Amino acid sequence: MSGSHRATDYPPYQPMPEPGSLTPQQYYYGEQQQPYESYAQTPDGYYEAYEQQFQPYAPEPADESLYAPVHEPAYEPAYEQPAYEAEPAPLASVVPAPAPVTGSRTAARVNRRKAKKKRHGKAVMAGTALLITAAAGWYTVGQDGAKPGLAAADGPGPEGVSKPDQPAPAQGAVQAAADRRSEAPAADRSQTRADGSLAAIPGLGASFTARIPAETTQVVVASGQGKDTDRNTVTLWTRTPEGRWLAGETWQGHNGKNGWTTDHNEGDLRSPIGVFSLTDAGGRKSDPGSKLPYAKDASFVVSGTGFFGDQLAGSFDYVVAINYNRVPGNSPLDTRRPMGSKKGGGIWLHVDHDGPTHGCVSIPEDKMAQLIRTLDPAAHPVIVMGDTTSLAA
Numbered sequence: 001m002s003g004s005h006r007a008t009d010y011p012p013y014q015p016m017p018e019p020g021s022l023t024p025q026q027y028y029y030g031e032q033q034q035p036y037e038s039y040a041q042t043p044d045g046y047y048e049a050y051e052q053q054f055q056p057y058a059p060e061p062a063d064e065s066l067y068a069p070v071h072e073p074a075y076e077p078a079y080e081q082p083a084y085e086a087e088p089a090p091l092a093s094v095v096p097a098p099a100p101v102t103g104s105r106t107a108a109r110v111n112r113r114k115a116k117k118k119r120h121g122k123a124v125m126a127g128t129a130l131l132i133t134a135a136a137g138w139y140t141v142g143q144d145g146a147k148p149g150l151a152a153a154d155g156p157g158p159e160g161v162s163k164p165d166q167p168a169p170a171q172g173a174v175q176a177a178a179d180r181r182s183e184a185p186a187a188d189r190s191q192t193r194a195d196g197s198l199a200a201i202p203g204l205g206a207s208f209t210a211r212i213p214a215e216t217t218q219v220v221v222a223s224g225q226g227k228d229t230d231r232n233t234v235t236l237w238t239r240t241p242e243g244r245w246l247a248g249e250t251w252q253g254h255n256g257k258n259g260w261t262t263d264h265n266e267g268d269l270r271s272p273i274g275v276f277s278l279t280d281a282g283g284r285k286s287d288p289g290s291k292l293p294y295a296k297d298a299s300f301v302v303s304g305t306g307f308f309g310d311q312l313a314g315s316f317d318y319v320v321a322i323n324y325n326r327v328p329g330n331s332p333l334d335t336r337r338p339m340g341s342k343k344g345g346g347i348w349l350h351v352d353h354d355g356p357t358h359g360c361v362s363i364p365e366d367k368m369a370q371l372i373r374t375l376d377p378a379a380h381p382v383i384v385m386g387d388t389t390s391l392a393a
Contacts, residue, residue: 197244201237201384205392208384211275218381219245220278220349220371222361224271227387228259230356234363236374248374253363257307257356260387264324264359266344271359272324273386278349279328281372283318288369291376292320295331310355318368320349320375322361322383349383361385 192198200209203223212219217239224232232255236248256271264272282295300316321332324347325339337345344359349371352362361383363371375381384391 193244195246197240197242197246199244201245203388203391204384207393208275208386208391212382212384213380216380216382218375218379220381220383221391222253222255222383222385223391224255224260224385224387226259227389229387230254230257230259232361232385234361234367236371238379249367251363251367252352253361254352254356255361255385256359260385260390262390264344264347266342268344269356269358271357271361271385272344272347273390274324275382275384276347277323277328278320278375278381278383279323279377280321280330280332281319281375282321282332283316284314285317288318289373291378292372293329294372295333297331297333299333306353306355308355310353312353314365315351315353315362316348317351317365318372320368320372322347322349322385 201219201221203221219237219239220234221237222232222234224230232253233250234253235250238246238248240246256269258269259271260273261268261270262273264270279292280295281290281292282297282300284296284298284300286296287294300319302312302315304312306312319332325337325343325345326347327334327336327338330336332346332348335345337343346360348360349368350360350362351365351368
């Protein structure tokens, strides 16, 4: 150890008393324990030992006042809330509604607080009326589409080749399409009766309708699809005693290769447009039961091929002469031309050969035989022929 320091004598070792030799009070509170030396610093810097005697522990009496109960003032609420009582619902049938307040600012406030009336009912009524109107319009269009008219049952096939004939009733939807194209005022479809009769032949305009003789009760209508097309449809119409018209079957047919014309000339390959009488029939085959004068003749023969390779053989097996530039009451083979040879002639209804003609109108063989059996001189039959646009004039 460095520095100057005098040696200190420590007291001799004294063993601690055995735990069993002391009473509990002496053991825990130090009663009769030997004093021990403590050291304190002297003025000259040295430590001196001093004796300190532990005093027996004497607990202080408890202060009973510390455990006295505290009496606090009872809590008093500032106010008491009355129990909730539900108000009875107003009886509209018993309590009359208050009279409206008017003439003051209070009335204005009351009026502002009034609930706005809902207008859903009017909107629903308006929407319902609109739906009913649209449905009625659809029904009118649908009914209009179901009325008869004049049109082909199918479209044109390859040029010069017809499709297999498919007879169909004239009162079809395709005929209504022709009515809409022609817009003939005489064909009032709304006048259709339960028997299917019409007041006028659909597709025929006023001028063509007026050219039909009053005594005529059989009209063959050959209607071309276009001014320059060689396809057409043929329908036989019959007039009833009341002056109404009933349609028969509709057949596929051909006409002149170059279409239709109002000024037919020899070799123009167009069929004449107009109204022509039908008075004479004939053919290479025997009479199928014609009411018209029928001339069976071997001269009704043709051979070779048509414009598109179609076979012409058998085309004149059945023939009905169209009275264009010819003398009625004679065989269709009669070559007389009242208007001159330049205007052409020999315009017939004959058997179709699946191709266009030089100016005639052709329909399938079985339909041609049926037509010959049906035409009656007493009915003064005529043919109305031309494209749909021209016939609607």
